[in-house]
Amino acid sequence: MRVLLTTEFFLSGQSTHVLDLAIQLQRLGHSAGIVFAGIHTSMFQSYYAPMLKKAGITYHITNHRPEINQIIRRFQPDVIHSHSSTIFSLTKNIAKNHRIPFVVTCHGLGFSHPKYQPALEHAQRIIAVGPNSAAEIMQAHKDKIVIIPNGVDIERFTPARKEKTLTVYYIARLDWPKVYPLKKLAQAVAEISNLNLVIVANWQPPVSSGEYLPWQVDIETLLARANIVAGCGRTAREAMASGCAVLLMNTRYDGIIDQQAVRDPGFSFAGTQGRCTFSQLAKDLALLAKSRRRLRKLQRFSRVYALEHLGSRAMVEKTIAVYQEAIREFQAQYLRASFRSPSHAWHAPKYAYGFHQKRPRF
Secondary structure, eight states, X not given: OEEEEEEEEOSXXXXXXXXXXXXXXXHTTOEEEEEEEEEOOXXXXXXXXXXHHHTTOEEEEOOOHHHHHHHHHHHXXXXXXXXXXXXHHHHHHHHHHHTOOEEEEEOSSOTTSGGGHHHHHHOSEEEESSHHHHHHHHHHHTTTEEEOOOOBOTTTSOOOOOOSSEEEEEEEOOOGGGHHXXXXXXXXXXXXXXEEEEEEEXXXXXXXXXXXXXXXXXXXXXXXXXXXXXXOHHHHHHHHHTTOEEEEESSSEEEEOOHHHHHSTTOOSSOOSXXXXXXXXXXXXXXXXXXXXXXXHHHHHXXXXXXXXXXXXHHHHHHHHHHHHHHHHHHXXXXXXXXXXXXXXXXOOTTSTTTSTTSOOO
């Protein structure tokens, strides 16, 4: 199968997700190409571009429709999968013009806005990364929504010998709503004598204590040695795969990720539910700093849970199944159109998956 992914590139979990998806597709024997409609960090060319080249993934940087049309004619994708809401409309129009099945992923909230509806209506399938992102569009698109939680590369993110000193690493793509919880974290760490704070982010926040590090492209090296990580979403998953104890924090605090937390029916990696108070955050940190035994137990749980539930290979296998469904639905629509009006049938291009006889079938 040939899959064309469209996105914009930021220093964010969403962008890392797209790269991981492309790499895993290649590992599973498929061909993945990427169109970046925009690159919003200078780190792309120095780190991420070589990563894609090493994986054998072709990518293009353009938001011009004529250039993307040429890319599609050369690459001949069987399905187009869009990840950035800013280019949903552009991708939808191109997929429609080339008569190629179209899939979108909703990576967050806000997709009930009317401006996204034409693209969501045209998509054969909509992937939501969690129940919250699915819930707000479920009523309008319930027949095409599939929930596939994000996964991480459990071969890339692995534990190493942990640091002897106890440090809490706060790792996030910062925006202002996250600053207040970060200040609370800094205050809690400052009250514990044997605990340090390192903030890894895309800009330096106005926090009086803690060491600041700019965004680390090789974050897996840092996580492998880290003991405690505060974060959410993809960061929390990567930290668990690296054998870290994880404090689930975004705009609010949702507690330590442990056996009890993940069994909760409403558990989410979003870190926005506010299940715990910031006074509980201070207590959780004090307990981890006091008991190395509890810390090690949590670290072992994190790695085991990641191996069983968070691997990106399983995520990509589920995504491939969605592609197959989208292609079958696309073919059925084509056949129905041909049956209704044989002389004016809507013809799919010869490179649409399943229409070209030389293409292997599933």
